[in-house]
Amino acid sequence: MKRFTKDILINKGKVFNRNFVNCLSGYKSLNLIGSINTENAKTNLAPFSQVFHIGANPATVGVLFRPHSVERHTLENILQNGCFTLNHVAENFYKEAHQCSARWDQSEFKATGLEEEFLNDFKAPFVKLSPLKIACVLKDKITLAVNETILIVASIEEVYVAANAVEEDGFIALDKVGSITVSGLDSYHATNKLGRLPYAKPFQKTE
């Protein structure tokens, strides 16, 4: 195995370091965040790989944003009106999802052809094609001292998912849903299920 120290990484240059370090945490979730500027009714859609579970009761999710030093429409919309949607990305539209990260003047929904939809009076737009959609409401905003990234903490208000992907114990079969995963900044992956394992107890071999 090769050893990479902090100094070696810095000496390799900015691009190498960014690609390398972005891969270190492992596979990441891939969500499109839908938001709206309520002043001019302009919608926004952006891919995020830093969305993570915070708690089940109350159902809470976290999203990490890069420092608020340049224009960030998604973050500004969320801070303006307190709501956004999470939309899982599936294999049949991951290229359009990636394309949402370009600097568009128009709404990314229009630019990429991903159709927007509004459900049950929720203010922020969902992605019509997405197989798992979540309505979120802003609860907290924390700036991390280490590098000024911004952690948005949000409650999960409503979820839309195919009924046949939800098992009896509440587990959602993401392979049935069709969700994909991402590594680093730009590498997309489908999955093969290895198995679900039972609650672990000492001296009971896992089969």
Add this chain to the structure above:
Amino acid sequence: MKRFTKDILINKGKVFNRNFVNCLSGYKSLNLIGSINTENAKTNLAPFSQVFHIGANPATVGVLFRPHSVERHTLENILQNGCFTLNHVAENFYKEAHQCSARWDQSEFKATGLEEEFLNDFKAPFVKLSPLKIACVLKDKITLAVNETILIVASIEEVYVAANAVEEDGFIALDKVGSITVSGLDSYHATNKLGRLPYAKPFQKTE
């Protein structure tokens, strides 16, 4: 699509709600965290799916811990001596990794047969079998007001990975590394690469 509101989820009961909500963020990384109690030299190894990228320069990672209301050896060790390791889990030992979540009296390294190793004088133990290992040092501890979960912010000091998995631009091919991904609390998945996509620009179709 079926609609699940907050109230519907609560009415389904604790187990259903926990399984369901834990799946919502999407696929998650899977790391074994190695730590040590320096008072009695007892090592600890525990699986975590809430490890995420915070920044590339300085290289920074976050780990979310459930509330510090019961004994949590990993968190206590990190707060005691300020260091821990992240070890990617591969298909050939994911059952042992899962088994580390049982309540063992002895070190999980001994209990599960996953051999520990110490590298270059770093205080915390690594998992010998792991194909990607990271030495981390505690930088910050933030308690989230929403549910008292604890976010540990750490610097990445050193990385060990097979040289042939690291591409010229720094990207680490996690499929070559063999890392797997997890969904919900207990479902494990290998991956199939769909592709890496180029930096997105407006009006340039992604191929």
